[in-house]
Amino acid sequence: MSPILQGLITIVVGVGGCLGYFWLSNLLVDRVIFPARGPRIAQNIRRANAIRPWLFLLPAMLALGLYLVYPVIGSFIRSLYNRSGTEFIGLDNYSRLARSEDFRTAFLNNFLWVLVVPAASTFLGLVVAQLTDRLRWGSVAKSLIFMPMAISFVGASLIWKFVYTQDPDIGLLNAIRVGLGAAPLDPLQLPFWNNFFLMVILIWIQTGFAMVILSAALRGIPEETIEAAILDGANPFQVFFRIKVPQIMGTIVVVWTTITILVLKVFDIVYTMTGGNYGTEILPSYMMTFMFRDDGVATAVAFVIMLVVLPVMVWNIRQAHKEMR
Amino acid sequence: MSGIAGRRSGLTWAVNLTVLALVILWLVPTVGLLISSFRDRDQIGETGWWLAALPVEQAYRTRAEGEARQEGDLWVIEGSLFDTAEAQSALGEARPGIARFGTSAREPGAQDAGTEAALRDGGTLRVEPDGQYRVTTPEEPDDRGQRIYFVAATAPALTLDNYRTVLGAAGMGRAFMNTLTVTIPATVIPIVIAAFAAFALAWMRFPGRGLLIAAVVGLLVVPLQLALVPLLNLHNRIGIGQSFVGIWLAHTGFGLPLAIYLLRNYMAGLPRDIIESARVDGASDFQIFRRIVLPLSFPALAAFGIFQFLWTWNDLLVAKVFLPSSGDAQVMTVKIADDLLGSRGGDWGILATAAFVSIAVPLVVFFTMQRFFVRGLLAGSVK
Missing domain, CATH: 1.20.5 (Single alpha-helices involved in coiled-coils or other helix-helix interfaces)
Incomplete structure (x- = not known):
């Protein structure tokens, strides 16, 4: 059977199955189990209404439980076993990681990424959002800077290969270097700095995201506060840094944390550009070097990523909780 | 200001x-x-x-051809470079102007056209910009004619050849279909499941609701990496293995937290009056959902749909793990990262074209439906 046909059947079966489930289960509860008639009609309606939310939630809860909750536990347990999964070895995988030079490189590089990428993207996004705010062609400019968000990390990496490649007839960067009279070099093999060249790719992608969100936040600032500041003689920079930025601080933090989480997940760029060579490994790509080879170590690395994300997760939940109240 | x-x-x-x-x-x-x-x-x-957009100077090589005739005490071969066999096969009917020429492969453009170069055996070589050449040698030349290198400026050539190669021989056409096959069910199914759950979380009263919403928010940031090993093992145990079914299920699970979160926030913001008055009129929850909430939530559904579409289309990680690594199940991202970059690493035209083929659909979706996409982003990260 061709995959496309299989896909079409899946859509029909999947969507039809879901809709059928919701419709039939409702019918079953209303008509058969707790029918809204007979001597206990009031009690039956109450019971049916108590059950219904769970009918609506069941498929989602099953999928979430199986595909996101179970793996957190399953991964942790798996990380306590050896390579083939037959022998319990406690925290040996973790201590092996701690001793590994590569893991330390990956961890430190990831730390650099978390430090640089969210900061740079948020800052650039904020600057672009502010600059395009009153521009007549601002929406066109924003749309073009936002465009990389639609491009896959693999596609973006290839795009940037045409900037970084050593051959000055292909790589724009080296063409400029040669034009200025310097010898061409491979930016991706420069120790330490190559990390930053890779980060540029993610910053290029994420600036648009930050810009869109922050631009909406800037629009939401009450006009009076800005007018008052201008009447008091504030210059444009003071208006921006003293009046606008403090008012959108909450949004800036949200953007920052969202990009931080993304940074901890993206392995595509490193994988495509350097394959983790030349000291550019980060945790997600480091995990993939063990995937299919040593599940014990792979899950241990994944769990380390989870531990790093955990504080953000807790913070997110508390924020959401506050807003609901 | x-x-x-x-x-x-x-x-x-x-x-x-x-x-x-x-x-x-x-x-x-x-x-x-x-x-x-x-x-x-x-x-x-x-x-x-x-x-x-500018003409490209490329180096070609050929040999002097034709009978040598004697001119005084010199042997002379004359002709047009464009008539020689090797130049014919490289250039076809094109007659680019010749900028420079030379006699060694190391320096194919050592002399300007229209000047005379000295040959090693004491002879001379002269090449005119229009391709006329003249070789003179003191002794009768052998059958192998004199090597001539020349640099000609060919007009800028834009072709669709790369696209033909990439979609056909390089296998991106197949990969494109695979990506499409992965993407569409993986976009549609989570929307259906999430819509019901979001409605329950937004408009139904039941114990534990707050807790569930908090759990969804928490699951939003669970790193995918954690799910790879346990789920692949699970798929292998229950017989799905690495297959399209497996990746559809995986994308559905991974997309649900955002879907529920986006849709719930949007549905919770719908005017209470409409829903209350429908309840008073005797509509059941199911009817309220289908007749009122679902149609009103279209912008949020579209926003998430675009989101999930772009995410599954652009995904590399999930496809690498949950699909077989063999050629005929590869999606475009995997094809580029694992196959083309290795086997055609130096073929820049092919790489550029493959990348462009893979980003063309997302770009079209992005530019035509940017409004919904932005709305989804705003709903997903601010509040």
Whole structure:
């Protein structure tokens, strides 16, 4: 059977199955189990209404439980076993990681990424959002800077290969270097700095995201506060840094944390550009070097990523909780 | 900022120029890829894409052909370079102007056209810009004619050859269909499941609701990496293995937290009056959901749909793990990262074209439905 046909059947079966489930289960509860008639009609309606939310939630809860909750536990347990999964070895995988030079490189590089990428993207996004705010062609400019968000990390990496490649007839960067009279070099093999060249790719992608969100936040600032500041003689920079930025601080933090989480997940760029060579490994790509080879170590690395994300997760939940109240 | 009228024009100029510079900076890499994908593969290696509109100087080689005749005490061979066999096969009918020529492969353009070069055996070689050459030697030359290298400026060539190769021989056509096959069910199914759950979380009262919402928010940030090993093992145990069914299920699970979160926030913001009055009129929850909430939530459904579509289309990680690594199940991202970059790493035309094929659909979706996409982003991260 061709995959496309299989896909079409899946859509029909999947969507039809879901809709059928919701419709039939409702019918079953209303008509058969707790029918809204007979001597206990009031009690039956109450019971049916108590059950219904769970009918609506069941498929989602099953999928979430199986595909996101179970793996957190399953991964942790798996990380306590050896390579083939037959022998319990406690925290040996973790201590092996701690001793590994590569893991330390990956961890430190990831730390650099978390430090640089969210900061740079948020800052650039904020600057672009502010600059395009009153521009007549601002929406066109924003749309073009936002465009990389639609491009896959693999596609973006290839795009940037045409900037970084050593051959000055292909790589724009080296063409400029040669034009200025310097010898061409491979930016991706420069120790330490190559990390930053890779980060540029993610910053290029994420600036648009930050810009869109922050631009909406800037629009939401009450006009009076800005007018008052201008009447008091504030210059444009003071208006921006003293009046606008403090008012959108909450949004800036949200953007920052969202990009931080993304940074901890993206392995595509490193994988495509350097394959983790030349000291550019980060945790997600480091995990993939063990995937299919040593599940014990792979899950241990994944769990380390989870531990790093955990504080953000807790913070997110508390924020959401506050807003609901 | 009307209060700073005095300095306004200068500042406006600065702002315009800065934004223009940023936009150009942001666009240049993508433009380079697009232009490269249309260039002739020989030309890509010779000049940068930023020179694509200019003629490209390429080096060719050929041999002097024809009978040598005696002229005084010299042997002379004359003819047109374009009539020689090797030049014919490289250039066909094209007659580019010849800029330089030479006699060694190391320096194919050592002499300007129209001048005379000294040969090692005491003879001379003269090549005119129009291709006429004249070789003189003191002794009768052997059958193998004199090697001649020349540098000719060929007109800029834009072709669709790369696209033909990429979609056919390189297998991107197949990968494109695979991506499509993965993407569509993986976009549609989570929407259906999430819509019901979001409605329950937004408009039904039941114990534990707050807890569930908090759990969804928490699951939003669970790293996918954690799910790979346990789920692949699970798929293998229950017989799904690495297959399209497996990746559809995986994408559905991974997409649900965002879907529920986005849709719940949107549905919770719908006017209470409408839903209350429908309840009073005797509508059941199911009817309220289907007749009122679902149609009103269309913008949020569209926003998440675009989100999930782009995410599954662009995904590399999930496809690498949950699909077999064999050629006929590879999606485009895997095809590029694992196959083309290795086997055709130096073939820049092919790489550029493959990348462009893979980003074309997301770009179209992005530019036509940007409004929904932005709305989804805003709903997903602010509040």
